[in-house]
Amino acid sequence: MPHRPPRARRSELATPATSEKMLTKAAASDADLVFLDLEDAVAPNAKAEARRGAVAALRGLDWGRKTRAIRVNSVDSQWFLDDMVEVVSAAGASIDVIFVPKVKAARDVWFVDDLLTQLEMKLGLPVGRIGLEVLIEEVEAVVRINEIAASSPRLEALILGVGDLAASQGMPNASLGTAPGYPADVWHFARASLVVAARANGLDAIDGPYGGIDNPQGYTEQARWAAELGAAGKWAIHPSQIAIANDVFAPTADEVAHACRVVEAMRAAEADGTGAVSLDGTFVDAATARMFGTVVRRAELMGLVS
Numbered sequence: 001m002p003h004r005p006p007r008a009r010r011s012e013l014a015t016p017a018t019s020e021k022m023l024t025k026a027a028a029s030d031a032d033l034v035f036l037d038l039e040d041a042v043a044p045n046a047k048a049e050a051r052r053g054a055v056a057a058l059r060g061l062d063w064g065r066k067t068r069a070i071r072v073n074s075v076d077s078q079w080f081l082d083d084m085v086e087v088v089s090a091a092g093a094s095i096d097v098i099f100v101p102k103v104k105a106a107r108d109v110w111f112v113d114d115l116l117t118q119l120e121m122k123l124g125l126p127v128g129r130i131g132l133e134v135l136i137e138e139v140e141a142v143v144r145i146n147e148i149a150a151s152s153p154r155l156e157a158l159i160l161g162v163g164d165l166a167a168s169q170g171m172p173n174a175s176l177g178t179a180p181g182y183p184a185d186v187w188h189f190a191r192a193s194l195v196v197a198a199r200a201n202g203l204d205a206i207d208g209p210y211g212g213i214d215n216p217q218g219y220t221e222q223a224r225w226a227a228e229l230g231a232a233g234k235w236a237i238h239p240s241q242i243a244i245a246n247d248v249f250a251p252t253a254d255e256v257a258h259a260c261r262v263v264e265a266m267r268a269a270e271a272d273g274t275g276a277v278s279l280d281g282t283f284v285d286a287a288t289a290r291m292f293g294t295v296v297r298r299a300e301l302m303g304l305v306s
Contacts, residue, residue, distance in 0.1 A: 004153075004155075007032070007033070007067050007096075007097075007156065008032040008233075008302050009032055009033055009204050009206055009232050010032050010233040010234075010245050010246045010248075010302070011030070011031045011032050011234065011242045011246050011249075012032070012033045012034075012035060012069075012159075012206060012233060012234070012235050012236065013029060013031035013035070013236045014035060014037055014209070014235060014236065014237045015034055015035065015037060016036075016041035016050070017037055017038055017041075017051070017053040017054040017070070018041075018049055018050045018053050019053075020056075020057070023053065023057040023061065024061065026239075027057070027062060027063050027064075027066070029239055030243065030246060031066065031236060031239075031242050032066065032067060032233065032246070033068075033069055033097070033233075034063070034067075034068065034069065035071050035099050036053075036054040036058070036068075036070045037070075037071045038054060038070060038071060038072055038073060038079070039072065039073045039074070039101055040101075044079075047073070047079045047083075048082075051082065051083060051086050051087050054091070055086075055087055055091045058070075058094040058095060059090075059094055068094060068095055068096045069096060069097040069098065069133070070083075070087055070095060070098055070099065071098075071099035072098060074100075074101050074102040074103075075100070075102075075112060076102075084098075084112075084115055084116070085119065088116070088125075088130075089123060092120070092123055092130065095130055096131065097130065097132065097156060098131070099132075099133050099159070100112050100132055100135065101134075101135045101161065101164075102135065102138055102141075102164060103136070103138070103141055103148060104144070105140065105141075105144050105147065106147045109132065109134060109152045109155065110151060110152065112132060112152075113132070113151075113154050116130060116132075116154070128153070128154065130154070131154050132152060132154040132156065133156055133157040133158070133159055133206070134157075134159065135159045135160075135164075136158055136159065136161060136165070136190070136194055137160075137163070138164065139165070140168075142165070142193065145158070145193055145194060145197045146197050146200070148197075149197040149198060149200065149203060155203055156203060156204060157198065157203050157204040157205070157232070158194050158197065158204075158205055158206065159208060160187065160194050160205075160208040161208050162176060162177055162187055162190075162208045162209065163175075163176050163209065166179070175211050176208075176210060176237075177208070177212070177218070177222050178210075178212065178218065191207065191226060195230045204231075204233070205229075205230060205232060206233050206234065206235065207222065207223065207226035207233070207235065208234070208235050209235045209237045210222050210234075210235075210237070210241070211237070213237065213240060216240065216241075216244060219241050219244055220248065222234070223245055223248040227248050227249055232249060233245060233249050234249065250298070250299075250304065251295050251299050255295060256304055256305055258292070259299070260296055261279065262279060262284055262288065262289060262292040263289055263292055263293050263296055265279045265284060266284055266285075266286070266288070266289035269284075
């Protein structure tokens with residue numbers, strides 16, 4: 001398997017593959033990643049139409065530097081096999097990542113990985129080029145999250161799927177991203193567990209959807225909570241959420257400048273044989289430099305520094 005390429009994932013825009021108008025707008029948007037949805041946004045009698053729409057959009061639209069993805073139906077559904085075979089066969093060279101929903105165990109990821117390898121070999125595509133992102137949206141996945149995070153070299157990210165997870169957990173009043181009757185962040189345990197499992201395995205952690213498209217303050221709050229925990233980005237289910245995600249999950253110019261100074265100061269200290277240094281009245285050691293080094297790498301990935 002090739003080394004997984006680093007990708008910006010501040011905003012991951014959901015787009016139904018049945019809507020040519022929405023697909024065209026998505027390709028022209030500022031989202032880092034766009035996924036063409038064959039699953040929840042598509043009615044059962046429109047699955048074949050969605051596959052055709054995805055193929056046409058992947059092959060015909062100008063996606064610029066965006067990461068191009070599709071979300072297939074779950075591995076235990078009647079549509080999964082056709083999603084994989086038809087879309088990868090017709091547009092595999094134009095797919096960067098496949099989203100796999102409703103995984104419950106590592107075996108689900110193995111199955112997708114093996115099938116994708118067979119398709120790539122048959123079609124003459126580079127084996128392993130297409131990555132995977134999996135949705136953690138079943139209680140079985142939450143309790144097996146570390147096993148899932150380590151299950152495939154194709155894995156690039158874990159995504160918190162709050163809608164289906166609320167149903168799987170039996171939460172009576174939760175909606176996409178909110179639970180009004182709970183006095184704190186109802187998703188903290190799942191969100192923190194996902195971030196830790198992702199980071200331990202070199203993956204990105206992506207926060208899931210927020211249904212209040214008329215409530216940008218609520219979306220911003222959820223995004224900031226996820227960012228503080230270490231998430232790399234968040235889903236956008238409406239174009240109005242893209243700019244918020246891009247802002248929240250990107251370091252500011254001041255943060256980047258300070259991080260660069262910290263890293264440079266620590267390098268100079270190490271060259272002098274010093275294990276720590278004071279910068280602007282703040283103690284800086286190897287652990288501090290490591291944290292700020294992450295900020296610098298994120299900024300480089302987003303093109304904020306050269």
